[in-house]
Amino acid sequence: MCWSREPSPTGEWVYRGQAARHRTIVPLLMRPGLHERHVVRGLFDIDYDVARMLRDASPVFGAGALHPVIDDAAGTAMESLSAMLGGAPSAHPDVSFAELMRALAQHYDYPTFFIDVSFHPLVSALFASHHAGSDGYYRPSDEDGTLYRWPVERRSARRCRIRGETGGERFELGVIDIREVHALARRPSTQHAALATPVHDPKPIYQPFQTPIDRLECVDMGALDCCQRFELPPCAGHTLAERTGANLTGLRPDRIDLGHSYLAVIALLSLTIHRPEHVDGEMASRLQKIFDTTVNAARALLDRECFRLAPGVDVTAQARRMALVDVQSAIHLQAEAARRAVEYMGTHDGTAQVQSRLEAKRDRLQELATMRFDAWKKAVREVKGDAAAQALGEGPRYTVARGEHDWVVAEIDRRLARVEPILDTADWLPLWAVEHASQAGDLRAVLNTDEAYEDTLRAQARANRSTIEALARFAR
Amino acid sequence: MDVPVEVRDIVARAATFESVGNNAGAQAGYLDAMQRLGQRASVFRGTLYINLGTNAQDAGWLDDAATFFRRSIELLEGERGEAHLQCAHAHFNLAHLLLHTDDPAAPAHAAEASKRYHANPFASPVDRANAAMLSVLCSLFILNQGEERTLRAAWEELSTVNAPELNRQLLKNFLLNWLGFNRRAHLGDFPDVQRAVRHWLGNLSFEGPVAELLQS
Numbered sequence: 001m002c003w004s005r006e007p008s009p010t011g012e013w014v015y016r017g018q019a020a021r022h023r024t025i026v027p028l029l030m031r032p033g034l035h036e037r038h039v040v041r042g043l044f045d046i047d048y049d050v051a052r053m054l055r056d057a058s059p060v061f062g063a064g065a066l067h068p069v070i071d072d073a074a075g076t077a078m079e080s081l082s083a084m085l086g087g088a089p090s091a092h093p094d095v096s097f098a099e100l101m102r103a104l105a106q107h108y109d110y111p112t113f114f115i116d117v118s119f120h121p122l123v124s125a126l127f128a129s130h131h132a133g134s135d136g137y138y139r140p141s142d143e144d145g146t147l148y149r150w151p152v153e154r155r156s157a158r159r160c161r162i163r164g165e166t167g168g169e170r171f172e173l174g175v176i177d178i179r180e181v182h183a184l185a186r187r188p189s190t191q192h193a194a195l196a197t198p199v200h201d202p203k204p205i206y207q208p209f210q211t212p213i214d215r216l217e218c219v220d221m222g223a224l225d226c227c228q229r230f231e232l233p234p235c236a237g238h239t240l241a242e243r244t245g246a247n248l249t250g251l252r253p254d255r256i257d258l259g260h261s262y263l264a265v266i267a268l269l270s271l272t273i274h275r276p277e278h279v280d281g282e283m284a285s286r287l288q289k290i291f292d293t294t295v296n297a298a299r300a301l302l303d304r305e306c307f308r309l310a311p312g313v314d315v316t317a318q319a320r321r322m323a324l325v326d327v328q329s330a331i332h333l334q335a336e337a338a339r340r341a342v343e344y345m346g347t348h349d350g351t352a353q354v355q356s357r358l359e360a361k362r363d364r365l366q367e368l369a370t371m372r373f374d375a376w377k378k379a380v381r382e383v384k385g386d387a388a389a390q391a392l393g394e395g396p397r398y399t400v401a402r403g404e405h406d407w408v409v410a411e412i413d414r415r416l417a418r419v420e421p422i423l424d425t426a427d428w429l430p431l432w433a434v435e436h437a438s439q440a441g442d443l444r445a446v447l448n449t450d451e452a453y454e455d456t457l458r459a460q461a462r463a464n465r466s467t468i469e470a471l472a473r474f475a476r
Numbered sequence: 477m478d479v480p481v482e483v484r485d486i487v488a489r490a491a492t493f494e495s496v497g498n499n500a501g502a503q504a505g506y507l508d509a510m511q512r513l514g515q516r517a518s519v520f521r522g523t524l525y526i527n528l529g530t531n532a533q534d535a536g537w538l539d540d541a542a543t544f545f546r547r548s549i550e551l552l553e554g555e556r557g558e559a560h561l562q563c564a565h566a567h568f569n570l571a572h573l574l575l576h577t578d579d580p581a582a583p584a585h586a587a588e589a590s591k592r593y594h595a596n597p598f599a600s601p602v603d604r605a606n607a608a609m610l611s612v613l614c615s616l617f618i619l620n621q622g623e624e625r626t627l628r629a630a631w632e633e634l635s636t637v638n639a640p641e642l643n644r645q646l647l648k649n650f651l652l653n654w655l656g657f658n659r660r661a662h663l664g665d666f667p668d669v670q671r672a673v674r675h676w677l678g679n680l681s682f683e684g685p686v687a688e689l690l691q692s
Contacts, residue, residue, distance in 0.1 A: 307597070320600040324558040325523050329484055336481050427557030427598075446595045448557035 010151040012160070014117040014175060014194050016221075017128025020144035020231065025221040027199060028111040046101045047270040050295065054266060057299050059313050060184055060258060060306045067181045068158070070094045086201055088174070093156030095176050101266070103178050103195045107188045108263040113199040115221060119179065120192040121147065122246060122474045129237030130248045138248030140237030147230040148222060150196075162196065164224030171219050173198050184310060185259025190251055190468055196221060244474060249460060250467025255421065256431055256460045261305040264418040265298050268331070271412055272338035290334070297322060297330035304426045311432035328423050335416045342408045431457055479520050483509045487524065494527070499535035503528060519559040522551030526566050533573060545570035561599060564592035568607055572646075575614055583614040602641045605634035609643070609650040616653060624661065627654055635672075639680045648686055655689040 016025065028034060055061050064071070070079050070092055079096045082089040088099050095103075106112040118124050128145030130138040152160040152175055160175040174197045181188045200217040221227065241247050254260045273294045276287035296318065303319035429449045433440035434457055490505025506528045513521055525548035532541035545566050552563035571585035590607040593599040608630040615621045631654055634642060651673065658669045674690055681687070 304598075315597045317600075320598055323523075323561065324598075325520065325562070329488065332481065332484055333488060336485075442595065443597065446556055446560045446592075446597070 008151040010153045012119070012152050012154060013121075013149045014119060014152050014160075014162070014196070015121045015124035015147060015149045016115065016117045017124035017126065017145060017147045017232075019128070019131065019141065020146045023222070025115060025148065025198070026218055027113045027115055029113050030199065030216070030218050034111055045270065046098075046105060046266060047273075048098055048101060049275075050269050050273070050298075051101050051266045052097060053295060054262065054298060054302060057303075057318070058262070058306065059303060059316055060310050061182055061262065065182055066185065067100050067178060068094060069097045069100055088197075090159065090174050093159060095158050095178070099176060100178065103176060103193070104181075104185065104188065104259060104263055105267065106195060107185075107191070107193060108260050108267075110263070110267055113197065114195040115198055116191075117150075117175065117194045117196050118192050119177070119194055120471055120475070121149070122240070122244060122471060123191045123251060124148075125232065125240055126237065126246060126248055126251060129232050129235075129240055138252060140235065140241060142234050144234055145232035145236060147232060149228050149230075150221070150224065150226055152194075160194070162221075162224070162226065164226040166219065166223040166225065171224065173219060173221070181259075184257070185262075186253050186257040186464060187251070187259060189259075190253075190464065190471070192471070244470045246467040246470035246474075247463055249463040250465070253460050253464050255425065256309060256457055256464065258305060258309045261309075261422050262302060264415070264422060265302055268335065268412075268415040268419050269294065269298055271408075271415060272334050290337075294330050294334045297327040300324075301327050301331070301422065301426055305422060308425065308428065308430045309432070311430075311436070324423075324426055327426070331419065331423065332416075335412055338412055339409050342412070425453070428453060431461065434458060435461060479513070479517050483512050486512070487527075491527065494531050494534070497534075499531050499537075502531045503535075506531070518551050519555055519562070522548045522555075522559060522566070523562045525551065526562060526569065529566070529569055529573075533569070538573060538577070542570060542573055545573065558598075560592060561596045564589050564596065564599065564603070564607075567592065568603070568610065571610055571614060575610070575617065578618060580618060582618050583611070586611040586614045601637045605630075605637050606643050606646060608633040609646045612653070613646065613649055622653070622657070624657070627657055630654075635676050639677050648682055651682070651686050652689070655686070659689065659692075 018025070055066055058066075070076060070089065071094075075089065075092050075094060078089045078092055079098075082096070083098065089096050102112045103114060106114045106116060125145075125147050127138075128147050129141055131141040131143065132138050150162045150164070152162055154160050158177050158180070160177060162173045162175060164171055164173075175194050176197075177194045178188055179192055179194070181193070183189050187193075198219040198221050200219075202215065202217055222229070273291050274287070275291055276284040279287065299318045300322035301324075303316040304324070306313045307315050307319065427448050429440065429443060429447050433443050433447075434454050486505055486509045490502045490509065493499075493505060494502035506524055510521060510524055525544045529541045529544035529548065532538075532544055548566040549563060549570070552559045552566060555563065567585045568589035571582045571589060574582035574585065586607065590604070590611050593604045593607050612622075612626055612630045615623075615626065630650065634647075634650070639647065655669065655673065659666050662669070670690055670692075677690075682690070
């Protein structure tokens with residue numbers, strides 16, 4: 001590990017660790033199956049409005065406490081322009097809310113186009129030398145591991161870049177630094193997290209469709225000439241854990257991680273609730289009411305999580321306004337409604353109806369883009385000729401394949417399964433009360449408690465604390 | 477809380493019936509859900525009995541309502557977490573119902589509701605204030621006991637919440653006694669009390685004796 005003390009030619013390194021049998025470093029969403037399902041169906045997307053509502057109302061993450069994001073007028077304008085063009089506002093020194101949410105989604109196991117990297121070599125070494133068990137927890141692995149690192153140039157407090165060459169081409173990959181994330185979003189915070197963006201979408205601007213996977217450009221970060229690698233011997237995980245005291249349970253907590261709770265709820269809601277955008281009249285007001293009820297239920301649940309996990313945070317009015325039994329009903333019923341809607345989409349009538357709605361949506365998008373799109377085509381024709389301009393008009397059509405609904409229902413169930421434990425623990429003893437038993441006397445009489453549950457929480461909290469201490473020691 | 481989705485659907489449908497005034501349909505739905513659950517999910521069943529009780533109370537079936545609230549307390553008693561709060565609601569509803577029938581059990585249920593609301597961190601300040609008013613009224617009407625200390629404590633409790641959010645019937649009766657007591661016992665300070673109550677009520681107005689006491 002001695003090369004970790006060599007100075008970076010650019011001033012800083014970012015690291016990544018993975019099992020040696022994985023030969024390339026590409027994002028999960030670049031796998032063809034996942035790409036078609038998540039990206040083309042738009043299912044990987046977080047509903048940013050819902051996410052924003054939940055963040056702003058949070059007694060812990062509200063008022064910019066989750067992580068600083070772009071909030072000046074020029075930056076916001078740049079952010080919406082970039083979103084319209086299908087990219088991130090990488091020229092701005094701050095990260096956008098969408099980038100932040102996707103970065104967090106990546107950390108909490110929802111696939112994105114990001115690659116997790118860390119500013120801390122020990123974090124990456126631990127990931128290189130551990131493997132995930134069927135229960136989701138990481139244990140020391142018997143396999144070889146590889147630790148990679150890249151020199152990064154800092155562009156601002158929250159943006160860096162990696163410059164390198166592969167296959168005779170030069171690339172510049174963006175890296176966002178989210179180490180300032182709130183400490184109760186424990187995974188990214190403990191992991192000294194940064195996210196690299198090796199995927200580039202070369203689609204012509206104003207093209208309003210999702211780009212198919214074979215047109216996306218993805219750089220294998222391990223193949224860049226600036227990448228250095230270090231092989232870890234088999235069983236290095238045992239040695240590392242023993243010598244440093246850091247471990248993967250501490251780096252990847254879940255039930256004591258407020259960020260995990262927020263992302264689990266946001267991911268489920270992104271798939272199950274919809275604003276009444278294409279309907280009018282009574283149906284619109286009914287759907288709006290369902291939407292509001294479900295968002296309020298999510299707020300009540302997450303406010304309970306804040307009370308459970310953050311010392312000193314009082315129970316909010318929203319958590320008091322909605323009984324837990326109503327929260328559970330609202331979330332389950334909405335998931336069931338979404339399942340039924342997806343199953344209906346699988347029928348012939350449903351397919352036809354959804355197809356026509358998607359085509360109408362596409363027509364509206366095209367109409368909006370036409371003026372600027374024509375201007376762009378004209379400019380391209382002048383520079384590159386007619387063939388290139390005609391190619392700009394091509395794009396994949398929205399289609400709803402029958403049979404796909406099984407997978408979408410499975411995805412709803414997968415996301416609901418992550419929210420279930422949060423619903424189950426919502427009326428248990430607060431973690432801070434477990435840690436400071438002397439303050440918990442009154443609460444123990446009224447809140448549920450369970451020895452096994454408390455033991456799990458204590459073990460997770462202990463692992464988390466010892467990992468943070470070990471990482472701090474290593475950094476010194 | 478292991479409740480099958482079809483039972484949740486039945487409960488949701490029954491709640492819709494209740495909200496549009498179809499009390500018989502709502503009761504049938506809740507009882508159907510209860511039958512399907514059998515002996516499972518006792519906390520959920522306890523909560524369902526509260527729905528049955530409020531539904532029966534709205535329909536005027538007061539004996540049934542009291543039975544449902546008592547059954548709910550039996551199921552929720554001793555449970556913690558959400559059940560602790562739901563049990564407080566059951567005690568409150570039962571005490572409120574029994575107050576109207578001059579039942580001597582009302583003060584004990586009101587005191588229990590108040591105790592639970594104060595212990596539970598998820599209880600709303602409005603629930604606490606309603607329970608404080610109910611306790612005072614039970615003491616006055618059933619036990620014929622009225623202490624300045626309890627009246628003052630209840631006023632301090634409810635003056636911290638928005639008046640329109642409180643139970644209007646309880647509020648009217650409480651104000652009648654609070655203002656009446658102050659006029660009798662502290663005539664010199666009565667204008668200050670009137671001003672404080674009027675300021676707290678804001679746009680909320682009352683007719684009859686309460687209005688007279690506020691203006692006199």
